[in-house]
Each structure stands twice: as C-alpha cells, then as structure tokens.
Amino acid sequence: MDLKDKNLDKRHCKELGFKTPDDYFLISKNEILSKVSKTKNSKLISFYNNKMVWFVAASIALVFTITMYKQYTSPKIFEMNQIVSDTINTQKNENLLAYSFQEEDVLIASLFVNEANVDAFITNEFINNVLADEYLDEYIIDELMTDDIF
Template structure:
C-alpha cells in the first residue's frame, strides 16, 4: 500500500499538472486537503457514549403501568359509585312524585329506599379489585373446590 500511495501521489500531481497545462484548470491552494476534511466530517461517524433510551428501562415502564392501573381503578370506582347513587335518588324522586300526583301512599319513599339494595357496592368492588391481585393458581384452586362441593 505504501508504494501504491507514492505512485498515487505522483499520479495526482500529474493529473493536476495536465489539467492545469492543457486545459488551464486550477484549484484553490490546499483544496484537496480541506475537501477531504469536509467529506470526512460529513460521513465518518463519531464515537458517542452509549445511552439507554428512557423507553427501554423496564422498571420505568412497570412503575408507569402500575400507577396508571391504580389511578384508573380509583377514578372508575369513584364515578361508578356516584352514578349508581344518582340513579337510585332519581328513582325515588320519580316514585315520590307519582305518589304525590296520585295521592296514593301504597309505597312510601322510605319503604322504597329500604327495598333498593345498597348499590354503591363498595365492598363488592373491593373484592373485584382485590381479585385482580389473586394468583391464578389460587383462582383455579377456588373453582375446583366449588365444583367439588357442588358435586
């Protein structure tokens, strides 16, 4: 390669000379050196310290998923309870209105309220939420036991 370089350098000089002498074409001083550096700056990749992108950290993903799940369930439960209570109130109000209009007292507002189950279902929802954290094996075991008991 070393010999090649020398020959190549000679050829470069010859090339510059022939283009200058025969065609009158010239290049600015140090052009090829500067051009080489410009090209290298554009193409050759510089070594950069390796960084792990944020989205690749599993722990962050896990924490974000847990937080989202927790917030989601809390908010859903709250609004679900509010909606159910609202429906119950509307029902009792409507019935009371009908009672007043008809003058009937067959079903009092208090009695009706007693008949309506407590649909805030806080306890049941707690069960549903907690069931999310039950191991699948335990669920299977529970189902098996139920089946065996039924038999």
C-alpha cells in the first residue's frame, strides 16, 4: 500500500466516516479478476464473433438453398415434352415399358413435374392429337357421304 492510498483511506474514513469490510479490497480484487476471466473465456468460445464461422455457415446455407431450389423448381412448359419423352425412354431402357406409349406414362411423368404444367401438357396433347383426329374423322365421313350422294 503506497502513501497516497493510505491518505485516501484515512481521509475518507476520518472526514466522511466511511468504512469498508475487513480485507475488502483483496476480496474485491479477486472477484473482479474472476469475473474478467469468465468474460475472457466466454469471448474465446464465442461462436458468433468468429467471422470464419459466419462465412462457412453462410456458404452451407447458400449451397443448401440452391440445391433445394433446383430440386423443387417447376420446369418450363417448353421442357414438358422433353421430360415426358425422357421418362418414357428411361422406362423403355429399363424394360419397364414393353410395348408402346401408355396413359400411365403421363401419370408417371406427372410425379416429377408441377401439377399446373401437367394440366397444360395434357390440354395441349388433347388439342393436338384427340381433337385433330376427331376433326379428321369428321372430314373423311363428310367426304364419303358427299361421294355417296353424288
């Protein structure tokens, strides 16, 4: 204890009547060092302050997001024919499709694509094939009927 500290104690005790518990400054010093040590340790294991950890976490999150987006993203309408034919080819190659194109193939393909896109594809197929065939049949009958009459 230096002279300045002694005078400080004396002045506060004698003139102001302030006291402290026995060995207060020693006990207090140890408490402060202990608290500072805890602060220091918590700083060392602090996960959130490490920039490297943040960078790695952000990278993982980015890769995960891109993967999930790619997996669940809906194919564009112009990709539909390709998807359906790829599915049929795969099935053919694996002898899953023995004969020819069947209705189930569209259903199987629909498992891989967005429902709205499947609807659009089916409507498109219906207009192109079924309606066109129907129109052709009617035209032939009309022509035959005409030939028969005249």
